[in-house]
Every structure is written in C-alpha cells, then in structure tokens.
Amino acid sequence: MGTLARSFKELEVYQASFSLQQDVFLLTKQWPPEERYALTDQIRRSVRSIGANLAESWAKRRYPAHFLSKLTDADGELQETLHWLDTAYACEYLIEFEHSDAVARLQAIGRMLGGMISEHNSFTAH
Numbered sequence: 001m002g003t004l005a006r007s008f009k010e011l012e013v014y015q016a017s018f019s020l021q022q023d024v025f026l027l028t029k030q031w032p033p034e035e036r037y038a039l040t041d042q043i044r045r046s047v048r049s050i051g052a053n054l055a056e057s058w059a060k061r062r063y064p065a066h067f068l069s070k071l072t073d074a075d076g077e078l079q080e081t082l083h084w085l086d087t088a089y090a091c092e093y094l095i096e097f098e099h100s101d102a103v104a105r106l107q108a109i110g111r112m113l114g115g116m117i118s119e120h121n122s123f124t125a126h
Helices: 012-028 033-059 064-090 096-118
Strands: none
Touching: 012 033, 012 096, 033 064, 064 096
C-alpha cells in the first residue's frame, strides 16, 4: 500500500472526507430554518463522523479489531450521510449538481474506505 502515513491527516480518504464535510456545512447553511434540529443537524453529524471515525481508527491501529471496528463505523456514517443527501435532494434543498457531486465524492471515499477495510492488517502493527 505504499509508505504508511504518519498521521491520519495524511490519509487521502481523511482529506477527502474533511473536504466534503466542509462543503456539506456550507450547503446546509442555506436550508430552511425549520430543518435546523432535524435534517441539517443529522447530515452535519454524520458527515463529520466519517473523518472523526477515521481519526479514531488511526489511533487504534495497534489493535486490529478496534481499528477495523472504527473503519466500519466510518463506513456506516458514510451510508447515513448518503441517506440524508438523498432526503435533502427529495425535499428540493439541493439542486441536481450539488446532490450528484456530493454522492460521487461519497462513493470515492467509500471505495478508499473499502480498500482500507479489506487491507486493514497492512495498516496495523504486527
């Protein structure tokens, strides 16, 4: 898998998830105020949790089962974010391009995350 990153911040998957979380934050600033404690908070929490779980997993690489568990948590948050994006699009809070761009970015993050999950032992101390 190449040179092992020294920090979770060096991981391409983390960088992509952090960038997406910031863009989702900007998009949600324009959503209706009545969604503040519902859809807006839900999608912000789930998209932020992708990177947060990646960061936490990195700290647990010495323990393969814990590392894998946090990676799968990140994947779960990714799937939840996809649900909320679809919901926002169905409610017409996102235009087609915003939705399709965010979904494509989530899919790319998911592929990277899937690769880490499949090869999780290559990231852990042996």
